[in-house]
Amino acid sequence: xxxxxxxxxxxxxxxxxxxxxxxxxxxxxxxxxxxxxxxxxxxxxxxxxxxxxxxxxxxxxxxxxxxxxxxxxxxxxxxxxxxxxxxxxxxxxxxxxxxxxxxxxxxxxxxxxxxxxxxxxxxxxxxxxxxxxxxxxxxxxxxxxxxxxxxxxxxxxxxxxxxxxxxxxxxxxxxxxxxxxxxxxxxxxxxxxxxxxxxxxxxxxxxxxxxxxxxxxxxxxxxxxxxxxxxxxxxxxxxxxxxxxxxxxxxxxxxxxxxxxxxxxxxxxxxxxxxxxxxxxxxxxxxxxxxxxxxxxxxxxxxxxxxxxxxxxxxxxxxxxxxxxxxxxxxxxxxxxxxxxxxxxxxxxxxxxxxxxxxxxxxxxxxxxxxxxxxxxxxxxxxxxxxxxxxxxxxxxxxxxxxxxxxxxxxxxxxxxxxxxxxxxxxxxxxxxxxxxxxxxxxxxxx
Amino acid sequence: xxxxxxxxxxxxxxxxxxxxxxxxxxxxxxxxxxxxxxxxxxxxxxxxxxxxxxxxxxxxxxxxxxxxxxxxxxxxxxxxxxxxxxxxxxxxxxxxxxxxxxxxxxxxxxxxxxxxxxxxxxxxxxxxxxxxxxxxxxxxxxxxxxxxxxxxxxxxxxxxxxxxxxxxxxxxxxxxxxxxxxxxxxxxxxxxxxxxxxxxxxxxxxxxxxxxxxxxxxxxxxxxxxxxxxxxxxxxxxxxxxxxxxxxxxxxxxxxxxxxxxxxxxxxxxxxxxxxxxxxxxxxxxxxxxxxxxxxxxxxxxxxxxxxxxxxxxxxxxxxx
Numbered sequence: 001x002x003x004x005x006x007x008x009x010x011x012x013x014x015x016x017x018x019x020x021x022x023x024x025x026x027x028x029x030x031x032x033x034x035x036x037x038x039x040x041x042x043x044x045x046x047x048x049x050x051x052x053x054x055x056x057x058x059x060x061x062x063x064x065x066x067x068x069x070x071x072x073x074x075x076x077x078x079x080x081x082x083x084x085x086x087x088x089x090x091x092x093x094x095x096x097x098x099x100x101x102x103x104x105x106x107x108x109x110x111x112x113x114x115x116x117x118x119x120x121x122x123x124x125x126x127x128x129x130x131x132x133x134x135x136x137x138x139x140x141x142x143x144x145x146x147x148x149x150x151x152x153x154x155x156x157x158x159x160x161x162x163x164x165x166x167x168x169x170x171x172x173x174x175x176x177x178x179x180x181x182x183x184x185x186x187x188x189x190x191x192x193x194x195x196x197x198x199x200x201x202x203x204x205x206x207x208x209x210x211x212x213x214x215x216x217x218x219x220x221x222x223x224x225x226x227x228x229x230x231x232x233x234x235x236x237x238x239x240x241x242x243x244x245x246x247x248x249x250x251x252x253x254x255x256x257x258x259x260x261x262x263x264x265x266x267x268x269x270x271x272x273x274x275x276x277x278x279x280x281x282x283x284x285x286x287x288x289x290x291x292x293x294x295x296x297x298x299x300x301x302x303x304x305x306x307x308x309x310x311x312x313x314x315x316x317x318x319x320x321x322x323x324x325x326x327x328x329x330x331x332x333x334x335x336x337x338x339x340x341x342x343x344x345x346x347x348x349x350x351x352x353x354x355x356x357x358x359x360x361x362x363x364x365x366x367x368x369x370x371x372x373x374x375x376x377x378x379x380x381x382x383x384x385x386x387x388x389x390x391x392x393x394x395x396x397x398x399x400x401x402x403x404x405x406x407x408x409x410x411x412x413x414x415x416x417x418x419x420x421x422x423x424x425x426x427x428x429x430x431x432x433x434x435x436x437x438x439x440x441x442x443x444x445x446x447x
Numbered sequence: 448x449x450x451x452x453x454x455x456x457x458x459x460x461x462x463x464x465x466x467x468x469x470x471x472x473x474x475x476x477x478x479x480x481x482x483x484x485x486x487x488x489x490x491x492x493x494x495x496x497x498x499x500x501x502x503x504x505x506x507x508x509x510x511x512x513x514x515x516x517x518x519x520x521x522x523x524x525x526x527x528x529x530x531x532x533x534x535x536x537x538x539x540x541x542x543x544x545x546x547x548x549x550x551x552x553x554x555x556x557x558x559x560x561x562x563x564x565x566x567x568x569x570x571x572x573x574x575x576x577x578x579x580x581x582x583x584x585x586x587x588x589x590x591x592x593x594x595x596x597x598x599x600x601x602x603x604x605x606x607x608x609x610x611x612x613x614x615x616x617x618x619x620x621x622x623x624x625x626x627x628x629x630x631x632x633x634x635x636x637x638x639x640x641x642x643x644x645x646x647x648x649x650x651x652x653x654x655x656x657x658x659x660x661x662x663x664x665x666x667x668x669x670x671x672x673x674x675x676x677x678x679x680x681x682x683x684x685x686x687x688x689x690x691x692x693x694x695x696x697x698x699x700x701x702x703x704x705x706x707x708x709x710x711x712x713x714x715x716x717x718x719x720x721x722x723x724x725x726x727x728x729x730x731x732x733x734x735x736x737x738x739x740x741x742x743x744x745x746x747x748x749x750x751x752x753x754x755x756x757x758x759x760x761x762x763x764x765x766x767x768x
Binding site: 068071074094097098099195242243244245246254259378379380381382383384392395397398421423 | 509511512513514515516518527533593597598599600616618620621623707709710711712713726727733734735738
């Protein structure tokens with residue numbers, strides 16, 4: 001008898017669990033979103049919680065995945081565990097060739113409110129967020145080009161008031177601060193570099209504003225020759241730099257602790273040095289990067305960002321679109337910009353953002369020579385990428401001339417082969433102007 | 448004449464041979480053995496043989512994981528490999544790393560095993576302490592040593608400076624002259640506890656009366672170690688050495704976290720190079736699964752050749768001894 005009662009109780013309990021669970025599962029469509037941003041986690045969680053509380057039909061589940069993002073997505077698609085929406089940090093050509101992403105154009109065309117807020121047809125960048133007529137993600141904002149963030153106290157202690165306009169002066173300044181810093185306890189340095197793409201964060205951008213870019217848009221080929229003076233300058237800077245090149249966050253923490261005076265990174269540092277590693281012991285400033293001779297001869301690259309892609313593997317693409325249009329709604333975007341997480345990319349949002357709430361982000365506002373560059377074709381390159389190779393040359397692991405010759409050969413061989421096999425078309429920009437890289441006429445050649 | 452028959456020589460009263468094959472299999476224990484081996488065989492086939500065949504088919508292709516980009520390239524991957532100085536340099540680095548690791552890890556593990564086998568107070572505690580790094584994941588080991596070896600604010604430099612051993616901080620992870628030493632220290636720390644445990648287990652199987660006899664004969668500790676412990680540990684030592692050799696050649700995870708093969712390519716061991724090629728990580732702009740597949744086969748051949756060579760040498764030594 002006891003056994004029967006126990007069995008009955010167990011059955012009732014199991015049934016009650018099933019009955020209780022069914023409505024919860026059946027009522028809401030869960031849309032999983034993989035974000036590649038960590039710096040905005042608190043704000044994004046807040047707006048997502050609000051959405052989830054207000055909606056009975058859809059629930060957003062945000063997962064932050066910052067490492068090996070594109071590979072993780074492709075593996076998840078193969079394994080049947082892919083999310084519905086992913087952040088934009090992917091190579092769009094690869095995702096399209098993999099038949100992984102949904103063309104958002106039909107959704108956008110039907111949605112006037114979305115068009116009004118995000119102006120998607122004027123922010124369509126071939127090879128970046130669109131291929132042909134198809135738009136795969138729409139930027140919510142943009143990240144500024146690189147700036148120099150500097151420790152005012154260390155600069156002043158060495159007799160400097162701000163960042164000079166030329167690279168040779170900049171090097172001399174770093175040298176002087178390091179020399180003076182030997183008397184400090186602990187020792188302080190003029191400049192610091194991270195191990196994560198160090199070339200990109202300062203010297204490459206100094207080259208850009210000096211009119212040097214790795215892709216020759218006018219002739220449709222790669223050309224690294226112009227980087228030589230920047231590699232030589234890099235060797236001088238590394239010689240007086242903080243002795244370690246650690247991960248970005250470690251080096252940010254060192255800068256915030258006053259270990260070195262000069263740090264290079266884009267507008268995300270506004271939030272980093274006010275909330276992630278708040279600087280309280282000294283004043284810090286923001287300055288444009290210097291050019292080789294003080295003259296601005298090329299545009300500084302800005303990056304449209306914070307876009308959302310819907311994966312074709314999603315069984316709930318319409319619900320996923322509802323999530324995308326919420327995350328790119330006026331309400332969410334204005335709060336995002338005022339939170340200092342990004343810079344507005346559309347005039348509609350720009351006019352509605354209260355700049356006084358943006359904190360230090362206001363100091364990263366776009367310069368008149370900042371611009372989006374046409375996306376350089378994705379090629380099937382073997383070996384180290386140019387940033388690694390050039391940094392290895394700066395560190396003295398390889399000869400500067402050999403590094404440049406190697407890159408010119410490898411990049412152009414891979415490009416020529418990919419073009420001849422029809423995997424990519426050759427990008428040529430007629431009337432190319434380095435100060436206005438997006439202004440020329442884009443031509444795609446078959447050879 | 449005696450009627451005694453040696454029972455070992457006497458014809459046994461064998462049961463008649465089973466009539467059918469099925470029964471014979473059952474009786475010989477073949478079925479039970481087969482069933483017991485089945486899980487291992489299935490796992491081996493799924494986790495080892497299948498991936499090997501999967502990767503083998505791409506060695507003549509340019510393949511980045513996206514089917515639309517796949518193309519047959521004939522012998523191009525082979526010619527690229529022959530001219531790939533970075534790969535051959537990584538092979539050399541692997542040999543250098545493996546050699547230094549073995550030189551330190553085996554004697555250290557052996558000495559620690561002998562000391563901890565003395566049944567002294569606290570030896571079990573230290574056995575646990577020394578074994579602990581083995582259960583920590585390689586990537587965590589790499590991260591721990593990143594903090595230890597940091598130049599400006601590293602723990603090791605701090606200690607050495609406080610002791611007055613160095614005046615200037617050493618660039619453990621940025622100086623090509625010393626970075627290999629840093630990597631070796633980390634890998635020895637992470638691995639010697641495992642080999643130590645093998646040796647301790649081996650020592651427990653040496654009969655106590657052998658030691659007792661040696662003591663009666665007046666042997667001291669050093670003589671006991673070289674004349675009794677080491678020879679009787681030889682079979683274990685052979686296995687440990689083989690595991691250590693293959694393990695050292697395949698190490699890359701902790702190195703990836705600690706130095707990512709740098710500075711430059713100074714600690715770029717071959718499996719790290721291959722990993723970065725296949726997964727398009729590190730400095731590689733695109734995934735090179737086809738080329739990486741070829742290199743992983745070549746790397747497997749290299750490790751296999753070293754292991755075979757070691758077995759031949761070990762066998763010759765056995766014959767000599």
